[in-house]
Amino acid sequence: MSITFDEVFERCMGHEGGYVNHPDDPGGETIWGITIATARANGYTGAMRYMKRDQAKEIYRKAYWQRAKCTQYNSAIGYQMFDAAVNHGIGNAIRILQRAVGVADDGLVGQMTLGAINEKSLDDVLVLFNAERLEFYAKLKTFQTFGRGWTRRVASNLRYTAGDTP
Structure with a gap:
């Protein structure tokens, strides 16, 4: 099964919500899960509380999907x-x-990282990745x-993992 960006975005919206400005959140003002810093860095100049969902989707596509090069992986990993x-x-x-695939965590995806991903089963990569997230x-x-x-x-992402792997 190949997961499209549209599906990825919808899943993310299941985790993210409307406008929030929690005093303990280092991201500050946030809407649709996008911080004010990310919004400004991607050309949004309006008041955060009025950002439209389609504007957020384009920021997600540019600032995360494309910059993180999510299409270079199996779509479940992506x-x-x-x-x-x-x-x-x-980063x-x-x-x-x-860390999940056992290579130096330098923040740069190169041949060593991609090779280590390919040496493990898809299920192992996904479970280990989520375990590392919990540790983080x-x-x-x-x-x-x-x-x-x-x-x-x-937990929700682990449920997606079960459906994303053959």
């Missing part, structure tokens, strides 16, 4: 990488994937505040 990039940043998402979350100082939602996000 989805997980996209979701992690949205939630952790692209952290890549390092999480690298648990180390964050904001885990007490946001940890329940983050662990639900990973």
